[in-house]
Amino acid sequence: MCGTAPRPATGPGAAPRLLDALAAADGDGIVLDLAGIEGAYEALRRELPGVAVRFAMKACPVDEVLGRLAERGCGVDAASPHEVEQALRAGVPVDRMHYGNTVKSDRNIADAHRLGITDFATDSLEDLAAIARHAPGARVFCRLATTGEGALWGLSNKYGCAPADAVAILDKARELGLTPAGLSVHVGSQQMTADAWSGACDLIADVLTALSARGISLDHVNLGGGLPALGYRDTHGRPLDPPMDKIFAVIREGMARLGRIPGHRLGFVIEPGRHLIADHGAIRAHVSRLAARRRPDGEPQHWLYLSCGKFNGLYEMDQLQYRLVFPTHHGAASVPAVVAGPTCDSDDAFSHRHGLVAVPEELASGDPVWVLSSGAYATSYMTRGFNGFGPLACTFTDGADE
Secondary structure, three states: OOOOOOOOOOOOOOOHHHHHHHHHOOOOEEEEEHHHHHHHHHHHHHHOOOOEEEEEHHHOOOHHHHHHHHHOOOEEEEOOHHHHHHHHHOOOOHHHEEEOOOOOOHHHHHHHHHOOOOEEEEOOHHHHHHHHHHOOOOEEEEEEOOOOOOEEEOOOOOOOEOHHHHHHHHHHHHHOOOEEEEEEOOOOEEEOOOHHHHHHHHHHHHHHHHHHHOOOOOOEEEOOOOOOOOOOEOOOOOEOOOOHHHHHHHHHHHHHHHHOOOOOOOEEEEOOOHHHHHHHEEEEEEEEEEEEEEOOOOOEEEEEEEOOOOOOOOHHHHOOEOEEEOHHHOOOOEEEEEEEOOOOOOOOEOOOOOOOEEEEOOOOOOOEEEEEOOOOOOOOOOOOOHHHOOOOOEEEEOOOOO
């Protein structure tokens, strides 16, 4: 236990109650700050008043998180019938859910429809025909492809269609007895630019205008996910600094512009995931070993092996660095090291070339390590036990800070 350790300066997202929970932990696990998540949701509602928030539950499919957000009026973006079932059990009303995955089998569609889902994403005529067969009378919204430029994960290859195809798909939906209800986009996960949303709104505007000319009236636009977390570092260890004020201003302006296009009466939806979760979760891990090794070229290099890594909590370590805190060595002399997880997979490490992290040179096996801003995708990406290293236990903190 390290409950007597002083609280280090940790930057954004490190609420005192979260640090206290980490300090009180006597074993590895992930701690989620429910009050912090709730606060992030309320802050988003203030920035985007009137917008329906549908939490991308893949970012943190934890009942306590879903339940807390549902209590505040948040809905869910579900990607499978199993996610729909979990959200229902956690208290999310079905009328605050949609099926946001354009990749789905006939059985997926039928099962979701049986559970009460009425709104389905689509991006192809083949998927549309399956929805018409297995969810007759459903509402559909068509996902437009974006470039993903400016995001850590562009998400531009697998999903979405061209504007002309979106017009054809929604026209066909009407013919098949479905309701052409909306358009959606996703500008890429951890999107770092405001221009991405501006470009997406331009794309949506063109399609709305074309649909109006065909007598098709939509009732909503789904601006998707992509809102960034604040506490990450890039692969060089530099803090990421997303321009949140500008991003929200551009989204508000874009919604106002789209709302003026004749022929539609639009509401707006947004699907945050990591923006609500990442900075309000942290992992308590421990040091396996700090070792001095030589690279193939003969140069010395320190490696810090942690008890968790890519396969049990830190899956996104190939694209970013998580902030590390060493509570029992605060202020100690440090050495640059590659940080790696415990498995024998060579991908289980921060970038070998650029991702050196300053770590205390006196670290010993068993010393605690806090991995901050690790709330997003930590629980959903964990394996059942790759190499015998099991998934992390999940605990919660709540209530006001001191």
